[in-house]
Amino acid sequence: xxxxxxxxxxxxxxxxxxxxxxxxxxxxxxxxxxxxxxxxxxxxxxxxxxxxxxxxxxxxxxxxxxxxxxxxxxxxxxxxxxxxxxxxxxxxxxxxxxxxxxxxxxxxxxxxxxxxxxxxxxxxxxxxxxxxxxxxxxxxxxxxxxxxxxxxxxxxxxxxxxxxxxxxxxxxxxxxxxxxxxxxxxxxxxxxxxxxxxxxxxxxxxxxxxxxxxxxxxxxxxxxxxxxxxxxxxxxxxxxxxxxxxxxxxxxxxxxxxxxxxxxxxxxxxxxxxxxxxxxxxxxxxxxxxxxxxxxxxxxxxxxxxxxxxxxxxxxxxxxxxxxxxxxxxxxxxxxxxxxxxxxxxxxxxxxxxxxxxxxxxxxxxxxxxxxxxxxxxxxxxxxxxxxxxxxxxxxxxxxxxxxxxxxxxxxxxxxxxxxxxxxxxxxxxxxxxxxxxxxxxxxxxxxxxxxxxxxxxxxxxxxxxxxxxxxxxxxxxxxxxxxxxxxxxxxxxxxxxxxxxxxxxxxxxxxxxxxxxxxxxxxxx
Numbered sequence: 001x002x003x004x005x006x007x008x009x010x011x012x013x014x015x016x017x018x019x020x021x022x023x024x025x026x027x028x029x030x031x032x033x034x035x036x037x038x039x040x041x042x043x044x045x046x047x048x049x050x051x052x053x054x055x056x057x058x059x060x061x062x063x064x065x066x067x068x069x070x071x072x073x074x075x076x077x078x079x080x081x082x083x084x085x086x087x088x089x090x091x092x093x094x095x096x097x098x099x100x101x102x103x104x105x106x107x108x109x110x111x112x113x114x115x116x117x118x119x120x121x122x123x124x125x126x127x128x129x130x131x132x133x134x135x136x137x138x139x140x141x142x143x144x145x146x147x148x149x150x151x152x153x154x155x156x157x158x159x160x161x162x163x164x165x166x167x168x169x170x171x172x173x174x175x176x177x178x179x180x181x182x183x184x185x186x187x188x189x190x191x192x193x194x195x196x197x198x199x200x201x202x203x204x205x206x207x208x209x210x211x212x213x214x215x216x217x218x219x220x221x222x223x224x225x226x227x228x229x230x231x232x233x234x235x236x237x238x239x240x241x242x243x244x245x246x247x248x249x250x251x252x253x254x255x256x257x258x259x260x261x262x263x264x265x266x267x268x269x270x271x272x273x274x275x276x277x278x279x280x281x282x283x284x285x286x287x288x289x290x291x292x293x294x295x296x297x298x299x300x301x302x303x304x305x306x307x308x309x310x311x312x313x314x315x316x317x318x319x320x321x322x323x324x325x326x327x328x329x330x331x332x333x334x335x336x337x338x339x340x341x342x343x344x345x346x347x348x349x350x351x352x353x354x355x356x357x358x359x360x361x362x363x364x365x366x367x368x369x370x371x372x373x374x375x376x377x378x379x380x381x382x383x384x385x386x387x388x389x390x391x392x393x394x395x396x397x398x399x400x401x402x403x404x405x406x407x408x409x410x411x412x413x414x415x416x417x418x419x420x421x422x423x424x425x426x427x428x429x430x431x432x433x434x435x436x437x438x439x440x441x442x443x444x445x446x447x448x449x450x451x452x453x454x455x456x457x458x459x460x461x462x463x464x465x466x467x468x469x470x471x472x473x474x475x476x477x478x479x480x481x482x483x484x485x486x487x488x489x490x491x492x493x494x495x496x497x498x499x500x501x502x503x504x505x506x507x508x509x510x511x512x513x514x515x516x517x518x519x520x521x522x523x524x525x526x
Contacts, residue, residue: 007033007040014046023050041070045077052084060084068100075106079114086121089315091352095122109139116148123308123356125155136165143172147179159186175205177214181404184218189225196222209246210407213239217404224402229506236402240416249413251420257372258427260334262434265375276346277381279362280353281466282313284371285389286428287412288399290448293496294387295366296477297459301468305360309367312352317376320345326409329372337376346380362468369411371428374435378442385466386439388432391448393518394504394511397421418510422517429523452498 010029017026027050033043048063064081071077078101086094098118106112112135119128132149139145150165166183169176180199189195199219206212216239223232281304283295299306314328320340323333357363370377374386391399400421405412414424435443444465451458455475463470473479478495504511518524 007036011040011042011046014043018046018049023053026050039070041067041074041077044070045074045080048080048084052080057084057088061088073104075101075104076108076111076114078104079106079111079118082118083114083121086118089312089319089352091122091312091355094118095355098122107138109135109142109145112138113142113145113148116152120148120152123310125152125308128152129156129158136168140168141172143169143176143179146172147176147182150179150182154182154186162186163188175202175211177202177206177211181214181218184221185404187225189222191226194222194226196226209242213243214404215239216242220402224506233507233510240401243407244416247407247413247416249410249416249420251414251423253410254414254424255427256331257329257334258431260331261372261375261431264334264337265434265438275383276343276350277384280350280381280384281362281364282370282374282377282384282386283364283366283368283389284374284386285368285432286371286391286396286400286425287368287405288403289368289389289391289396290446290451291366291368291389293448293451293477294389294446294462295364296480297455297462297474297496298362298387298466298468299364300474300477300480301362301463301471302473303360303468304362304364305357306364306366307353307356310353310365311367313349313365313367313370313373313377313380316348316352317345317373317380320348328369328409328411340376342376342380345376349380362466371432371435374439374443378439382442384442386435386443387462387465388435388443388445389448390429390432390445392501392504393425393429393523394514395500395502397425397514398504398507398511400425418514419517422514426517426521426523429521449498449501452496452501455496 010033014026014029014033017023017029026046030043030047033040044063044067048060048067051057051060051063061081061084064077064084068074068077068081078097082094082097082101085091085097098115101111101115101118106115112131116128116131116135119125119131129149129152132145132152135145136142136149146165146169150162150169153159153162153165163183163186166179166186169179170183173179180195180202184195184199196219199215199222202215203212203219206215216235220232220236220239223229223235281298283291283298285291295306298304317340318325318329318333321333321336323330323336325332353363353365368389371388374388377384377386397418400415401418403415405415407413414420432443432445436445444462446458446462451462459474460470463474475496515524515526519526
């Protein structure tokens, strides 16, 4: 047997071992290949896939650079390199390398899917949808690609296409629980058109708390749409409680972060050594408080582009502070803020959003819990504007509890119980009043109820705060064609209305403790 034949056998053995999660053996095969032929590009690529599995993204990037150095005609290599940089938060390099992948072109469905995933991470949803469409046209048997297509079409406002994609995913994999929850999130539920029986049947086979959470959320949404709020709440509580029992969330950790932020930014004054941030608009607040509505109002202005929900600022801050936490923000990052180069932080953030501005003077970055970074944002970007939503406490708390968040880390752990959601909201309210008093020129609070009651007046004030001239188009959010990658992606396609005000009353019999906590904190008067 020739050396090349032997290397091919080793490579095939490594592929099988990776598929079977026998990574140590796969690594041994690949290293033997490289001992014999140090220019075997595919070996570096597979080693990079192993590094990715163990979340060693720096190692993955180094190996992928070696692979593309040896084979600069592989769209697959460049797509994965772009994805690795996107995960690391280096948007500039991710954008550069996904351009190489697209330029080379590919007919491979998994490569096309990876390109779509990168565009999604870059908040370029229209571009992502094109590649997911190409991927499913090439491979109609991959449920994951259909799910990615459905999620992206939902963001783009193509709800019919999203519904078809989710149904295709479910037909290929009936136990694809995330697809069931995503399908329900599209709405359109009625007595004659619902999935209750199918969802109830799925409950019998679930042995995983994450799967249970998805199906319970879906059933809760369906029963809510059908007007059965007791059943809606029962399923919601069932799924949340099961997840909470296996999730090590502690509200005291979040309270410590809120306290540390107020203490740090009360006692530290930073010289404005730069004048960065002109045209940067951050929309923040509790999730489900109207941030998407405000983003749609601002981004319907002719001078404004929208970035959607960007993790960029926090990721860059954490990288500069050498903070390896898996959370959005933590006490170590706050404590290390004195060593931060705020001018560098601001410059790196602005570089990371250039591809999204598309020639506009202003850009809206709408990540709700960037409210925790308000102090850092203002010192890194002194000319930036931060718009914070403040919604009725009971509506905010119930909406957060009813939302299906990602629990890959602790950021949204508070939402697993009504009690901790209430405690988190109280901390949030104290923090935004602190930000407003500390940074009155940069931090502006918008009351959601006032906005939907008198949008013409409140929107004008909002636009003026952002240093924009008024345009009537700002009120016509239903005509805003920008993608929306949030839980509000369906409702914000309609005109501004107050139909979401007071929805908590459907669950009034379950909020006794919530009201007590709010009253004790002075945020509610009965």
